[in-house]
Amino acid sequence: MEIKKTAMAGSMESSDCMVTVRPGIHGIQIDLQSDVKVMFGESILATVRQTLEELAVSDAEVSVLDRGALDCVIRARVQCAACRAAETSWDWTKEVVCLG
Template identity: 50%
Template sequence: MEIKQTAIAGTLESSDIQIMLSKGQSGIQIDLESDVKKQFGDQINAVITETLKKFGIDHVKVKALDKGALDCVIKARTIAAAQRALKTADQPAWEVL
């Protein structure tokens, strides 16, 4: 699937994560900023990557600003950003959930 437009989801509140997706050419490139990157960076990247793959997104630039989000939040924000980026926000992809 192609990213049709840059999209964002999430806030910078504590316990949330803001995910921004924009067009990319070389795989899923994640630029993660997090105060707990050392401890949970790999896990956060894994959740984002896995969720994007379920949408069939292979090439995308991801900017993730984590404020201590749990996996379920990371997944939810990634799904929202992906659907906005694919312009499919009006057809929720239930099977991905």
């Protein structure tokens, strides 16, 4: 998936995150700001990278402003922002399972 423009998804509400995806030229660059970065930062970064890999995004600058979102919320926000940035539609038949 080619990132063509800057796009965002999410909010800054508690238990959510704001994800911004921009075109990049040197692989995947992720800037993470999180209230729980010390405990869950590596897990959040892994979720973002895995989601982008599944979408075949190879070059992008990603900003994640996290307010304690669950992995399924982070995945959904990354998917939405990436699809908006690539100017493509999301296949809503794919399901995001949130286990808490």
